[in-house]
Amino acid sequence: MALFDREPGPTTDEYATGDAATRALSVTVVENDFVERVYEKLAKIYDFTFGPTLHPGRLEAIEKMAIRPGHSVLEVGVGTGINLGLYPRDCAVTGIDLSRPMLDKARERVARKDLVNCRVLEMDAASMSFPDEAFDIVYAPYLISVVPDPVKVAREMRRVCRAGGRIMILNHFKSTNPILSRIETAISPLTVHIGFKADLDLQGFLTQAELEPLAIDKVNIPRMWTLVTCKN
Ligand SMILES: C[S@@+](CC[C@H](N)C(=O)[O-])C[C@H]1O[C@@H](n2cnc3c(N)ncnc32)[C@H](O)[C@@H]1O
Secondary structure, eight states: OOTTSOOOOOOSGGGOOSOHHHHTTOSOOOOHHHHHHHHHHHTTTHHHHSSSTTHHHHHHHHHHTOOOTTOEEEEESOTTTTTGGGSOTTSEEEEEESOHHHHHHHHHHHHHTTOTTEEEEEOOTTSOOSOTTOEEEEEEESOTTTSSOHHHHHHHHHHHEEEEEEEEEEEEOOOSSHHHHHHHHHHHHHHGGGTOOTTOOHHHHHHHHTOOEEEEEEESSSSOEEEEEEEO
16 A cells, blocks of 8 residues: 555544543544554655654754763654664663564664664553653654654653653644644644644643643744753
8 A cells, every 4th residue: 555545544533542631632533553554654764754854853852952971861752763863872862662663773773873872662652661750851752743642641751751850842733823723633634644643732732741841942944843841
């Protein structure tokens, strides 16, 4: 099946994950098996299609993380490992992802670039096997609009981040411009087929996830993506 062919993908409430308030954050509902099928197809072309355009945001996020020597960083939704070479070598990076084909690419990258400070693991961001407060920094680049229940994932991110640690979320959220937001809501059931929901509501998400941002910056060109920096 071609990458952009429509395939059965849950888009109605009967498949809903999370509570009603969480489901109201986007008109589009997905489940993990649907997401896995999408990323199985994307794995081979991800770095070419989502690499360069989304890269300024990745660089800005790493800069704002204020990583210090010895810090432990968790990257949630590590994908092909496109960020792994950007971290300082004197911090320890753990990347998790649900998709095996994406992780295979990440493992190839770790070996090819000799990234001895990085490890990648297969794990669901909504149910992590790490103990509480295991990391200094927990970072989700371009993940939160991909998962079935973004609030559950954010709560897990808070749980595994130490008190006073940094939580960073880099993502596209629904525009505050009424015309753009209508377009994003309309196309969201389609954009999930290329890996993300276009209409995730930022304020609703932050409130439900009980995240209090230190900074909210617009990133990438056009500046349609958002970098949210929070202290845990
Ligand atoms: C848009 S890609 C982001 C990849 C990378 N972080 C980047 O900067 O480009 C989203 C990744 O999240 C992963 N993902 C989706 N749902 C997940 C979940 N529940 N748990 C862990 N990873 C998940 C996908 O498999 C995919 O690799």
